[in-house]
Amino acid sequence: MYSCEWDNETTGGLLQYGYDGEDFITYDMKNQRFIGPTPQAFITAVKWNNDPALLESWKQYLTQICIASLKKYVSYGRSTLERTVAPKVSLLQKDSSSPVTCHVTGFYPRGVMVTWQRNGEDLNEDVELGEMVPNEDGTFQTTSHLTVKPEEWKSQEYTCTVQHKSLKQDIVLSVKEENIKRNSDIKKGSSPPMGVIIGCVLGALILILILAVIGVVIWRKRSSGESH
Incomplete structure (x- = not known):
């Protein structure tokens, strides 16, 4: 060697x-x-x-x-x-009582720092850093989990800060209801309203009925022409 x-x-x-x-x-x-x-x-x-x-x-x-x-x-x-790709950061939660996850993805190179703060002070307790995982496009992703009760992060200022070579300024997300995506929200967003579904079904039935009527008219015209 x-x-x-x-x-x-x-x-x-x-x-x-x-x-x-x-x-x-x-x-x-x-x-x-x-x-x-x-x-x-x-x-x-x-x-x-x-x-x-x-x-x-x-x-x-x-x-x-x-x-x-x-x-x-x-x-x-x-x-x-020497290429750099900036990360995308989001706060995720399975449900309202689950730990809050700071999800960081799409960054390159792999060196990244994810930290939590409480009222502006770095937080080391109740924090668990996830593994660094490669994405299919050559970038990387990682997670960091904050395990505190909802009443704590609602009554105090909790933030997730991401530092990366590609960033001119650190990305800071506040742990607030409007910034958190939950599984229930994703399911709601992915399923179209019932009214839309019923409308689509009725539209398809009407289209089939119209095509059937046109077919009958054409058939009658052809039949009457052949009898003459």
Whole structure:
């Protein structure tokens, strides 16, 4: 296994051999020598350390060739690596007595901070942070749950604050009735009113009746024409 690191002006590298799932020989780039942590690797480490050309070639590879390749691949993927997508934040609740969930989704990169405040002070108790989950479009989503009684967040000022690289200003949502979406509200919103359903059914029946009448008229005209 070998790798290199590049951070502006500093560079670093790693070269490591393994055998049967265990470390065998490691290259110490700073001191430019191989280290064998096991007795079985001692002979090989001594042999490689007595080969100046081998030591220098690995140093040149890790500090120059590998770094040049790394810079090239970073430039290829810069548009993806540096892109940012702002999150969408909403407050959810199963019912009026359930914990309030701060749902954050559609953000990139994945680093995000979700915190709760009570009367302007950060709240650490009664808070449970959910897992970070990837979305199908490459963005991420996460949740944070606030477990307090409804009378508490109704009588005091509770807020959910979201901080993300894409945001010029933090997103802050107040825990209030008008800002919370519940399952019952979603079901109500997804089902059309009964009047609309009845109207659609009646409209379909009338259309079928009209088509039937037209069919009968055409049939009679054809029949009368054939009898003449």
